[in-house]
Amino acid sequence: MTRLGDLERAVMDVLWDRDPAAAPVTVRDVAEALQDRNLAYTTVMTVLDRLAGKGMVSRERAGRAWHYQPAASREAYIAQLMLDALDLAGSRDAALVRFARSVTGTEAEVLRAALTDQAQAADRRG
Structure with missing residues (x-):
């Protein structure tokens, strides 16, 4: 992007x-x-x-x-920038862990809720 x-x-x-x-x-x-x-x-x-x-x-x-x-929302643009940055990492997992450790408690709750929703949606699909 x-x-x-x-x-x-x-x-x-x-x-x-x-x-x-x-x-x-x-x-x-x-x-x-x-x-x-x-x-x-x-x-x-x-x-x-x-x-x-x-x-x-x-x-x-x-x-x-x-x-x-x-063409897309600000949030979609920022999310794509974040994904592009992950592609630059030697280890996506390590970069994700580092990112997760750097967010505030409230931001961590938002991420946790989004991941839970995604997992539940995947379970319903499949």
């Missing part, structure tokens, strides 16, 4: 922070949301075009303008 640069991340944050049920956004919408960065419209357009090429956003033509939306 592609790691995002600072500006790409800022653009994706604009898209991810919107209500998923909201209509897709235009380049102008994103540029306005990032107005504190003083970015040129064409810069935002280029970043969105590159993100579309990387598969991070989907776009659809509406008249003369493109409308953009995230």
Whole structure:
């Protein structure tokens, strides 16, 4: 999975922070949301075009303008980054154990519940 640069991340944050049920956004919408960065419209357009090429956003033509939306949720993106990082480890098991030992108690409870749910779903399937 592609790691995002600072500006790409800022653009994706604009898209991810919107209500998923909201209509897709235009380049102008994103540029306005990032107005504190003083970015040129064409810069935002280029970043969105590159993100579309990387598969991070989907776009659809509406008249003369493109409308953009995230191809996946922020959580799905982060989860894929974590899986990609595990692929770099010499031992996935050792990396997972190290990660598990580094999380807070609350985070460990969330992981434990997710693993229990996954195991129960697997048992029902099979």
